[in-house]
Amino acid sequence: MQRNLILILAAALALLAACAGSRSPAEHNRAADSAWQLSEEEWRVRLSAEEFRVLREEGTERSFTSPLNANKREGVYACAGCGQDLFSSGDKFDSGTGWPSFIRPAADEAVAERVDRRFGMKRTEVHCRRCGGHLGHVFADGPPPTGLRYCINGVALSFEEEGSRTEITE
């Protein structure tokens, strides 16, 4: 009798796992810009394995692993997927979490948000509006004036130091 109960529970758990697995991140990471609606194969060619895991499969890098976490130089943080400007160094702060953190995006239209209910938590996921790439999450425990904390995977970002775009080398 007990054995049957265990088998039923195991079957129920397997069904739950199957349902959770059927959710495709690709459906949520649709690019607003049709030019950036690339296939999985095209993204694999463009991105490193770790960039692909985070941007296209909604992975999370290990905390304190990104060199951008402690980066204090002035410049722009662009999307590692499509190059769109996402965050500015002036909005970056040290959250102590081990992930690059910002109080706001460089422009409201640069990112899009949606509710993420994975892992038994209700969080707000942030992605690049142009290419749909997953960036991280936004939480309401940030410093003033916004009170927001955009907790972003460093691997999803490409830092461009101020002046480097128009720099003239002698």
Ligand SMILES: [Zn+2]
């Ligand atoms: Zn992008």
